[in-house]
Amino acid sequence: MKYGFFDDLSREYVIQQPDTPLPWINYLGSDNFFSLISNTCGGYCFYKDAKLLRMTRYRYNNVPYDTNGHYFYIKDRDTIWNPGWQPSKTPLDSYECRHGMGYSIFKSSKNQITANLLTFVPLKDSCEIQKITLTNDSEKERNISLFSYAEWCLWNADDDSRNFQRNLSTGEVEVKDSVLYHKTEYRERRNHYAFYGVNAPVNHFETSRDAFLGVYGSAEKPTAIIDGKLTDSIASGWYPIASHQINLCLKPGESKTFVFVLGYAENPEEEKWEAENIINKKPAETILKKYSSEASVDQAFSALKDYWTDLLSRFQVTTENEKVNRMVHIWNQYQCMVTFNMSRSASYYESGIGRGMGFRDSCQDLLGFVHLIPERARTRIIDIASTQFADGSAYHQYQPLTKKGNSDIGSGFNDDPLWLIAAVSAYIRETGDTSILKEPVPFDNEEETAVPLMEHLKRSFDFIVSHKGPHGLPLIGRADWNDCLNLNCYSRHPGESFQTFGPSEGPVAESVFIAGMFVKYGREYADLCHLVGNPAESEHAHKEVAKVYDSILQHGWDGKWFLRAYDANGEKVGSADCQEGKIFIEPQGFLPLSGVGIKEGLAEQALKSTEEWLDTQYGITILQPPYTHYHLNLGEISSYPPGYKENAGIFCHNNPWVSISEAVLGHGNRAFDVYRKICPAFLEDISEIHRTEPYVYSQMIAGKDAPRFGEAKNSWLTGTAAWTFVNVSQYILGIQPTLEGLCIDPCVPEDFGDFTVTRMYRGVCYHISVRNPHHVQRGISTLLVDGVAVQGNIIPFDSGKTDVYVEAAMG
């Protein structure tokens, strides 16, 4: 079942029915100010940090679903309705929600009144703009009232949800003209406040939730709206909100437009006040003035659209498959930008008050956005590397506001160091900017410890070399990529962290997956050493890689597939000898793409076993058979009910690894099949099963062992976005940035047809046309660059050009 459609020309997903199976959301904002907004106008906004500077209050796991939000109510005689359907849920005569790039548009009508709501965060200002146009489509004059509504969060979203004995007494507001100011705690240690204004006089306002909703009232039927008149309340403690009332008369056919601005403002300490306990409103007024006219809003909206047009133009594709086109050109890249902004912090499944940025997560995310925003990727790399320890290990997470490592979780996730190499290597392949390697970067944010970034990579590399177990394979520590495979923890009691309880690290448990990473990123490290003129270190690195490679062959192969790990007792994990969890996806997916076992035929066999054991109609499960009991020696992985999450769910993140590996082996049909199965655009027709948004990837789809097989969860913030973009752009379409230049090496299904790609690369625009007259799965037979034939499939980079025309023929 479908709930909408893709409007590719507008780069929008259009939802035509408000009661989607789950909230289908969008992200607004591209710099410091962000809003989450669902297809029913649910959501919240924050400045920089979803935990510490949350501006509006949202209720996770609420009933009704997905409340609250930034709502508009229209009162038309006795009918009260919302352009986004919720919260009144009054049936609408028409409804449409368009989620676009950094904006959402709602167009709804009821009884011949139409509301058209555009909402977006402008490129540089810290505010959400809501432009709403009301039109009288009837032939009579209509008198209606428009109400806005947002509930303020008392800034720290965590404290806001628990510390009532304090927080119910602290709320403070100010009102001036049409602007409602939220200034809780401004009188003490905060230098920031929030504001909500409109570019028109208001008839009334409300700042007390009780006055607005009624003491036992709900957002579905606010008492003050039923009464038709807000009471001009001034909140004192309890629950401050912001609601404007505008009464308006619309002649037949007439439209009126209002611009609401919900924003964040801060003042220098010495300019906090304009009078005794009266906040200095200048920064708010500046923004409000800037957006006081429709024209200025339209201009800002236009600038936002241009920004995205420019950004997405860096990788455009035209194939015969429109689903591939819309995902690659639009939604996959858009999701990569959202993971850049959010990491794993704030979604409809991530409450925004838990962890900050992940070391591993952010390094992987970078693989998906480095071609879009290389300058910001550079900054991100420095931020990440600054949380590394001098021994090469790293904080597993760090806080976006402070950029300091999170000592609650600490280090000990032994794949982390290698992801830094992956990120830097990707950055340099994309940009050619080797200067980053000389950038001084501290350890653990202690400035005086700064060394060139290259030295950080060496510490990363050396950490693995010096942390190997009895089989010569890397020690797993608290966990490798799979945070739930905890081989050193042995937790028996609820509440203990599966990752940090007990010894949590140890000298025996080894990861075959990290071994594969070491081969791949160890070689990339060697390439960088070579590039910067250190052949000795490069050779040393290759030697170390070779050792681990041998250890994999000797101890990491189970007969028909790669082992997953050895546990703290030296027992095999992910082996045919195991009763449950016989085969895991991670090594089968990652080792072939790392080049492990290809010449020995093991890669081919591992992928066959993957298809045989792990594949389903909705994607490849992470392991089989699921764990039916809790295994003390394996940890969190066995804590999930069979078929969910890391216990035999379809963990989308590593499906692209398998697809890439298939491509590396030249299996274009299979590579695409794996790509297609979890690709949201291909699942649009089964939204009643898949349930999450058909325009973005989810972290997980329930596996075949789960009662809800095929149902996705945790949409948006997943490494799936980045890895899928790597897969489809570099391996399926085969446009690979290398240290020397772009490499053209597609691996597609036989019936994929010809395609073109336009790609910005190091400031040069490549116009690539790939023909496949003989319907092969892989292999370039001729390559013309600006009409000149080139040997091999790498286009040597030439910075003197602005455009390069490439014609490639497969066969």
Added chain:
Amino acid sequence: MKYGFFDDLSREYVIQQPDTPLPWINYLGSDNFFSLISNTCGGYCFYKDAKLLRMTRYRYNNVPYDTNGHYFYIKDRDTIWNPGWQPSKTPLDSYECRHGMGYSIFKSSKNQITANLLTFVPLKDSCEIQKITLTNDSEKERNISLFSYAEWCLWNADDDSRNFQRNLSTGEVEVKDSVLYHKTEYRERRNHYAFYGVNAPVNHFETSRDAFLGVYGSAEKPTAIIDGKLTDSIASGWYPIASHQINLCLKPGESKTFVFVLGYAENPEEEKWEAENIINKKPAETILKKYSSEASVDQAFSALKDYWTDLLSRFQVTTENEKVNRMVHIWNQYQCMVTFNMSRSASYYESGIGRGMGFRDSCQDLLGFVHLIPERARTRIIDIASTQFADGSAYHQYQPLTKKGNSDIGSGFNDDPLWLIAAVSAYIRETGDTSILKEPVPFDNEEETAVPLMEHLKRSFDFIVSHKGPHGLPLIGRADWNDCLNLNCYSRHPGESFQTFGPSEGPVAESVFIAGMFVKYGREYADLCHLVGNPAESEHAHKEVAKVYDSILQHGWDGKWFLRAYDANGEKVGSADCQEGKIFIEPQGFLPLSGVGIKEGLAEQALKSTEEWLDTQYGITILQPPYTHYHLNLGEISSYPPGYKENAGIFCHNNPWVSISEAVLGHGNRAFDVYRKICPAFLEDISEIHRTEPYVYSQMIAGKDAPRFGEAKNSWLTGTAAWTFVNVSQYILGIQPTLEGLCIDPCVPEDFGDFTVTRMYRGVCYHISVRNPHHVQRGISTLLVDGVAVQGNIIPFDSGKTDVYVEAAMG
């Protein structure tokens, strides 16, 4: 405005209108299992620990207010209603909620169907019993359906509210016959599950919230109930709930009764399963069987009533003032028991996921319940003292489940040590049990460090002696009784704890309040030393007390009142010299009752100043004038808007100190006036202003500087309960337990009239009659004990008696 009335005979408060200004709640449970229940059936239950073992899900700060709860729905053709009004809010033909001692009764009717719901937690079993009787009051046969509803919390209430990326995949249930089992995480590290059963066959059930409510549905109008048929869903992840459906036919005049039991069960590790992944249901079935008949439920309810009759009989009073009678005999003691059970952990303002038990809080609470449950008070003292450090300082909080000190907040609250002396002294005065002083008690829970409890008291005493500042007054540390007066912190940034940021302790800032405490509890310590035959230590203690006493006179008097403190710069806090915060209640309230300044006339003057500066019609504010700006050197106290909380709110906790001090000075009229102003029963008629329950104390009432003057907040869990009981029982009514025996020393208003008190004391029942023929405020002229005149006003304790008859005449 009143929303109900006191039914003193039944010991119930009867609410006659469901939309009370705030949820008016009750606590069920007296041992390990507790429920909070509001007058609209909102609330939740937990086993032992509101954070770690929460059974059902409640939403704090939700709209509508006070949802969810343990609800019953009645579907009668197209009408759906609830006995407690919420969540459907269908207008009822009649409604009554009776909050009694550990139980609540709802009696409501709609369209000639009456529902009578009794809910309580039996004395020893870990379950909530809900007995519901439906009666057909019409003359037609009626076919109706009854639905239960509770939403499971996934045990850890903190994690449950934030960790969705995991928790939405873990929910698991089982269903057998009429019993719905919640077994999330039972398959891994938990050995406990929850169950919800009914003593009758069910027609249908629901365990998936989405199936019950509908995806965008609300508890107000559950889809499955509107459809009239639950769908027998088996939840898998997402949101597990429990709902039974019973269809029934009632003949005219017929009643049918059902017993629902919502319980907690645990199994030994080796008996977790009865078959492969099928939980061992024996412990649940045992409880369900026990309460399968109405008779057994009635018996358990009867036992609960007997328990409370016995408990409350330990202190009964009959005066001419029924408000005093009902508060002293019933509600004040009841609230003391609730603070014993809950400390400050779980109320409608305390979210149950924050702090555990307070060291200071629990010691003070004990003053209010030690006469009710002396054996449990003894255990509590040992628990508390076990968290003390060897240097006499103490963890400020500890966890109820583990009984370990909470290192997040640590120690440094320099009043804490003295509260331990207060608690032990009160215990011994009440019980005469000096054996507790020899009880071995560890420091910081390290068993090998155990020393006799008496040594802990010595360490407490010595800590103060060794932590004095430049004026010879005790150092304040992070804070004294007023957690918000932070003289060593200097926090400039949001998110920093006002109590633990910065140095947070220091060698200069001193507390006049702790000095007063030291005088009072130092002397009580000296008395205990004397009692156990250590006159040298006793004499030493008196000398140290005398030194501090002198320091108070020399440096603690401001001219018209006592100073509050010296800050870290040695500047005065709470002085006429200050621009704001000139006078504080704490020293004026506590120093006179400690005997400071009485003979010098300072106490009298301090209390006069208190009345002049701090008193209002709704109680005595904590300071005046309020702080209008944030003071870095004072901390959290100045972070509140003027008139709220510690910044010039009426902080109820220390109003009884003033009342006691007035009584100590013989001012019976004034002592009672102070008592009356914050006494909830006296505020019943102004519930629209006071807003919280008229049967229990609240932590705070907004002061005259606040926009909402007179409005209370944070009801139930406050030291006000204990201190008020001390005040009214020991100082106003004047029945004081001393080391030698009961002392009779009333201090009442001139028009108070005669009164009688029945009091259990060390196993003997005292029947005390006090006459006041001459309408004096204080002074006993004659005292007859069993008809024999006694010199002075102490009745020497005689353990040989079972009953003692006392006749006292004032005058």
